[in-house]
Structure formats: structure tokens, C-alpha cells
Amino acid sequence: MTAAPERTCVGCGRRAPQAELLRFGSVEGLLTAGRTLPGRGAYTCRRLVCFERAVASRGFNRVLRSTVVVESGLASHYTDS
Ligand SMILES: [Zn+2]
Numbered sequence: 001m002t003a004a005p006e007r008t009c010v011g012c013g014r015r016a017p018q019a020e021l022l023r024f025g026s027v028e029g030l031l032t033a034g035r036t037l038p039g040r041g042a043y044t045c046r047r048l049v050c051f052e053r054a055v056a057s058r059g060f061n062r063v064l065r066s067t068v069v070v071e072s073g074l075a076s077h078y079t080d081s
Helices: 048-056 059-064 072-077
Strands: 006-008 015-017 022-027 030-033 042-044
Touching: 022 059, 030 072, 042 048, 042 059, 048 059, 048 072
Parallel strands: none
Antiparallel strands: 006 015, 022 030, 022 042
């Protein structure tokens, strides 16, 4: 079995196979969930706490190298809460 590409969670710093993580990108300055968005991607675990931590630390801005607006509705992508 070949190694799956790994990505780092913006929230907790854990490395995990890409398929285990949620991917976000910036669409006209708005943080948007999507696996096929063009440009840079930021990843989090599928845990709401990681998303909240990424928002609090402005990790999305850092990883995406731009200022993104985070809408609270994005939390609905996390199903553990
Ligand atoms: Zn995480």
C-alpha cells in the first residue's frame, strides 16, 4: 500500500491522511469548505474543537496566506458536536 498524502490540521497540528481531514480554501476572501477549490488549502480534523482553535489562532489566515472571513455556519461541516 502506498502512503497517502498527509496534511497538517490547522487547529491541533496533527498530521493525518488527507482523506481524514476537512479541506478549506479562500473564495474571494471567504473561507469555504471544499475538496476541489483552486489555490492553497487549509485542513482541519473532523472535530469542531480543531476548527474553533484554528479560528482563534488565525491559523486559516496563516496557512492560506491571506485574510479570510470565517462564517459561523462552517461549523455545520463538523458532525461531532
Ligand atoms: Zn486537529
